[in-house]
Every structure is written in C-alpha cells, then in structure tokens.
Amino acid sequence: KAGVTQTPRYLIKTRGQQVTLSCSPISGHRSVSWYQQTPGQGLQFLFEYFSETQRNKGNFPGRFSGRQFSNSRSEMNVSTLELGDSALYLCASTGGASSYNEQFFGPGTRLTVL
Amino acid sequence: GQSLEQPSEVTAVEGAIVQINCTYQTSGFYGLSWYQQHDGGAPTFLSYNALDGLEETGRFSSFLSRSDSYGYLLLQELQMKDSASYFCAAPYSGGGADGLTFGKGTHLIIQP
Numbered sequence: 001k002a003g004v005t006q007t008p009r010y011l012i013k014t015r016g017q018q019v020t021l022s023c024s025p026i027s028g029h030r031s032v033s034w035y036q037q038t039p040g041q042g043l044q045f046l047f048e049y050f051s052e053t054q055r056n057k058g059n060f061p062g063r064f065s066g067r068q069f070s071n072s073r074s075e076m077n078v079s080t081l082e083l084g085d086s087a088l089y090l091c092a093s094t095g096g097a098s099s100y101n102e103q104f105f106g107p108g109t110r111l112t113v114l
Numbered sequence: 115g116q117s118l119e120q121p122s123e124v125t126a127v128e129g130a131i132v133q134i135n136c137t138y139q140t141s142g143f144y145g146l147s148w149y150q151q152h153d154g155g156a157p158t159f160l161s162y163n164a165l166d167g168l169e170e171t172g173r174f175s176s177f178l179s180r181s182d183s184y185g186y187l188l189l190q191e192l193q194m195k196d197s198a199s200y201f202c203a204a205p206y207s208g209g210g211a212d213g214l215t216f217g218k219g220t221h222l223i224i225q226p
Contacts, residue, residue, distance in 0.1 A: 033213045043157070045206045048213035056206055056213040090156060102147070103214065105156035 002027065004093050004106035012112045018079040021109045025072050025093030032074040033103060034066060037088040046089075049074055078111075086113045116140045116204050118217035125223045126192055134187045134220045136202035146178050146185040147203045147214065157201065160187065189222075197224045 034046040045058040049068035066076040092103035126132040145164035149157040163178035175188040206213040
C-alpha cells in the first residue's frame with residue numbers, strides 16, 4: 001500500500017505570493033490533517049478534513065485555508081506569504097471516521113519564503 | 115485547548131533504558147499518542163494509550179495516568195538508531211474529529 005504523498009517536496013516563494021500544497025492520503029483513508037512544523041513552535045495543527053468537510057481547525061490566520069476532494073486528496077493554500085510562513089508542512093491521513101490513535105504522515109513540503 | 119509539556123532534550127547511553135515524560139492539560143482528553151521523528155524525516159506513530167496503564171510494543175512501552183495527567187515513553191536496550199525526536203500528542207479538540215496537538219518534542223541523544 002502506498003504511503004501518504006505530498007507535492008511539491010520543496011518550494012521557494014517570495015513575500016506576498018500565494019502557494020498551494022497537495023497531499024494524497026493512503027488509499028481508503030478519508031481523513032486528512034495538516035500541520036506546520038518550525039524549530040520554534042514545533043508541530044502545530046492547521047486543519048482536518050473528512051469527506052470533503054473541514055471538521056477541525058487550529059489557531060492560524062485566515063490566510064491558511066484548505067480543501068478536500070471527493071477522492072480524499074487534499075490541498076492547502078497560503079495567501080499573502082510572510083517570512084514566518086517558512087516551515088515544513090506535513091499532512092497526515094487516518095483510516096476510519098475518527099482514529100486519532102494513529103496518523104500516517106507524508107514526507108512534507110519544505111516551504112521557504114524570501 | 116490542549117497543552118503538553120515534555121523535556122526538550124534527554125541524553126542516554128547505548129544499551130540503557132530511558133524514560134521521556136509528558137504532562138498535559140486538556141479540556142477534553144481522549145488518550146495520549148507518541149511519535150518518533152528522525153532528522154529530515156516524517157513523524158511515525160509509536161503508541162497510543164486510551165486507558166491508564168502500560169502498553170508494550172517491543173523495546174518501546176508507553177504509560178498513561180489520567181488522574182495525574184501524565185504519561186511517559188520508555189525505550190529499552192537503546193540503539194544508536196533511536197536517536198531522534200519524540201513527541202507526545204493528544205487529540206486537538208476531543209472526539210469526533212482527527213487532528214493532534216503535539217508537545218514541543220524531546221530530542222533523544224544516544225552516546226556510545
């Protein structure tokens with residue numbers, strides 16, 4: 001079974017631009033969560049989608065948004081990029097309606113904002 | 115919301131046993147998970163405790179005490195490959211939805 005995939009793996013943008021990141025969950029998994037990882041703040045929860053609906057949202061500004069498609073693939077978008085948005089963005093998928101006992105993480109997208 | 119505290123760094127010797135503690139404050143608690151992350155890698159799931167007590171998986175064990183809002187990860191027979199960061203995590207907002215709140219992580223350094 002293929003794991004969680006994320007594209008692109010690396011991205012360089014400039015302040016003010018916007019970016020879209022993609023995540024394909026493990027086949028059969030319907031829940032996708034997104035996280036931001038930085039050295040200072042650690043792993044922080046962004047939002048979670050299940051069956052195309054956002055069920056859960058972390059404490060991030062409205063510049064961060066996401067969506068999920070009918071095939072469970074998910075995208076997240078960051079608009080008006082700031083230097084502080086430089087981070088590793090991880091997505092994770094879980095099987096079942098709610099199975100926070102195990103999340104499967106993708107390799108992440110390393111975003112650098114200049 | 116949730117808040118999880120763990121030590122930032124722990125050093126141990128190869129072959130020894132190490133315990134990584136995690137204390138939490140949550141408005142609703144559904145269990146404690148542990149994840150391992152090697153430098154440059156993705157977090158990988160180690161264990162989950164929904165109930166009080168010890169869960170054992172090979173060289174790794176995890177413990178939970180709800181009354182003390184405390185848990186720990188125990189690593190035995192340490193190997194150099196266990197050098198990594200270890201995170202405790204709890205559901206972000208309770209049952210019915212996924213998404214985790216993570217502690218800041220404990221960097222485990224193993225010396226030969």
